[in-house]
Amino acid sequence: MENKMKHYIIQIFLLFTCWFFAIPVEAVTKAEADKAYQEKKYQQAIKDYESLLHSGVSASLYYNLGNAYYRTGNITKAILNYERAALLEPGNSDIRFNLQFARSKTIDRFSEPDEMFFITWYKAIVNFTSVDGWATFSIITITLALIGFLVYLFVNRIALRKVGFFVSLVCLLLFVLSILFAIQQKMAFENRNGAIIIVPTVSLKKTPVKNSVDVVVVHEGTKVNIIDRGIRGWYNVRLSDGHEGWLSVSNVERI
The missing domain is CATH 1.10.287 (Helix Hairpins)
Structure with missing residues (x-):
């Protein structure tokens, strides 16, 4: 009985010691992320902004993350995050300008249909x-x-x-x-259904089969709208010019 009591006391002591000497990990603040960006530590800024987004989304965080990705030359990720920022604040002129500027760096130029x-x-x-x-x-x-x-x-x-x-x-x-x-x-x-092509080049397929007929070739950074997610591993997507086709889910990242 005495040995058992000693065992319990030792366990409690060890738990208390671990808790007492544990070094608390402070959460990243937006100010720290902004500072990393201003100091041109863009990879650190990306890491910090993404950490902050795990706690809650905001247009400013996505916008800043897009800026950091753009500074590293990752245009595709920049577009993706500008698109997410624009969804939250569609009237923000800075977000819209940077999004259009980043799009101008992509290869594809699909014209949108005229509307009234x-x-x-x-x-x-x-x-x-x-x-x-x-x-x-x-x-x-x-x-x-x-x-x-x-x-x-x-x-x-x-x-x-x-x-x-x-x-x-x-x-x-x-x-x-x-x-x-x-x-x-x-x-x-x-109900957003937009997605961004994240691979260098991919062909939209006529049917959701790898050896199917190619409809059109698209490049990374291009936005598509998902119109059907019914087949596992495939998305049926539509381009801004009206072309439709199937591609693997691994080729895009949803906005």
Whole structure:
């Protein structure tokens, strides 16, 4: 019994000693990652930004990670992370500029089909700001709508009542639109089907078989949209110019 008690005491002592002398590993901070980037330690910056992304995604982290990859000459990874940043903040002009600039360094030039001008305008409005931006805008507009309605109800002057009524209607409409735009952005993010070619060269196949007929040759950095994931190990994808074909899942990385 005494030996057994001594054994337990030794175990507890060893556990306490290990805990007491353990060296805590501090998590990487964004400031440290930014410092590594500013000091041109791009590989370290990449490692730090990716570590931070494991704790939570943000457009700024993806954007900075894309910049770090670009500095190392990895255009494909830069495009991939710029695309991810653009999904979270579609209205960010810096992200869009860097994405377009990185795309200009790729080989493929697939033209996109023309769309009606009002569709282009609508997309531009929806992507004017992020989901959080539209959420903030909705809070502001519903608050103004409530204030306008209270003015309409309780102010005696006819002119002010008319202004209050008009303001409440306009702000209520803007509130509904901002909620609609936020929902559309959220759905676009959750249902995203974009992917980036990550191998130097690959041929889209007519059918999901290795010796199938080639449809078109694409190169790394090119964006494709996944339209079918039903066959294991294969994606059916569509290029921006409308070409469709099958490729192995190992040839792309999803955005």
